Amino acid sequence: MNPTKFVKPKSLKDTHHNYCPGCGHGIIHRIIAEVVDELGIREKTIAVAPVGCAVFAYDYWDFDVTEAPHGRPPAVATGIKRVLPDRIVFTYQGDGDLAAIGTSEIIHTANRAENITVIFVNNTVYGMTQGQMAPTTLIGQKTLTTPYGREVTRDGYPLKVSELISVLDGARYVARGTVTNPKNITITKSYIKTAFITQIENKGFSLVEILSMCPAGIHMSPVEALNWVENELTKCFPLGVIKNV
Amino acid sequence: MSKKNKFLLKINYENCKGCEYCIITCPQKVLSLSDEVNKLGYRFVKIINQQNCNGCGRCYIMCPDYLIEIFSATD
Numbered sequence: 001m002n003p004t005k006f007v008k009p010k011s012l013k014d015t016h017h018n019y020c021p022g023c024g025h026g027i028i029h030r031i032i033a034e035v036v037d038e039l040g041i042r043e044k045t046i047a048v049a050p051v052g053c054a055v056f057a058y059d060y061w062d063f064d065v066t067e068a069p070h071g072r073p074p075a076v077a078t079g080i081k082r083v084l085p086d087r088i089v090f091t092y093q094g095d096g097d098l099a100a101i102g103t104s105e106i107i108h109t110a111n112r113a114e115n116i117t118v119i120f121v122n123n124t125v126y127g128m129t130q131g132q133m134a135p136t137t138l139i140g141q142k143t144l145t146t147p148y149g150r151e152v153t154r155d156g157y158p159l160k161v162s163e164l165i166s167v168l169d170g171a172r173y174v175a176r177g178t179v180t181n182p183k184n185i186t187i188t189k190s191y192i193k194t195a196f197i198t199q200i201e202n203k204g205f206s207l208v209e210i211l212s213m214c215p216a217g218i219h220m221s222p223v224e225a226l227n228w229v230e231n232e233l234t235k236c237f238p239l240g241v242i243k244n245v
Numbered sequence: 246m247s248k249k250n251k252f253l254l255k256i257n258y259e260n261c262k263g264c265e266y267c268i269i270t271c272p273q274k275v276l277s278l279s280d281e282v283n284k285l286g287y288r289f290v291k292i293i294n295q296q297n298c299n300g301c302g303r304c305y306i307m308c309p310d311y312l313i314e315i316f317s318a319t320d
Binding site: 226 | 252253260262263264265266269270287300302303305306307308309310311313314315316317318
């Protein structure tokens, strides 16, 4: 028996992870590990994990990972990158972390053109606390804190972080992908790879937003959640490269 | 006689959470959900048509728990 290219990447540990069935985090962890392996940067990669479901990312990735307070990974990554400029530093954040409590950090980090990469996992809810409304929740979407659906007059509109960041001069590469089928996963992996290369070439700030499934948070079965992300979420958050300079 | 590649799927059943992403993605209907449950309490994915596997890797790409690995052997 010979291994094909479809075997677990070396940058992933054998740990069994604690995510719910159908959670998109596992897929995103794997494609990041594959990109790190392909670029051969495992020994000099430093990840900054968020507060949220991915808080245990250090248990799953086999490279250096540190923790940051809620919403502050871009600030921590800025410090690491300035002290160790030869390292590849990326943050891994959810929408509650990056788009709500960490809005200030992400905007100013992008505006300063800090040479880091941000992986932004958008699943429209606060998944770890069982699905409260986040800034990225769709209009009309039912969550624990909006049981009759999100209303524009009361709760405002879904925050389009990637478009917001792309207008800043400091942002060099901004793209949005999803992980709902093998084609989209491959495309998203190419976005992550381009973002890492942007950092390796010292061009400046790069952000990849990934639309992900949170079946437990949006109260659907995994397959329903997958179809919902593919058919509904992508209408509000169009996929593709938003900025590449 | 032409040599044909055979593919062998290896699934870690004990950690499977039964999300069914691999089942809906497999074009050859190699996988199915078992009626039994594993130690975690989930119905896990089992292989029903190993001979149909063409090694496309779609199940490996979709598995959120990276439990599927694919090996090849030449006849």
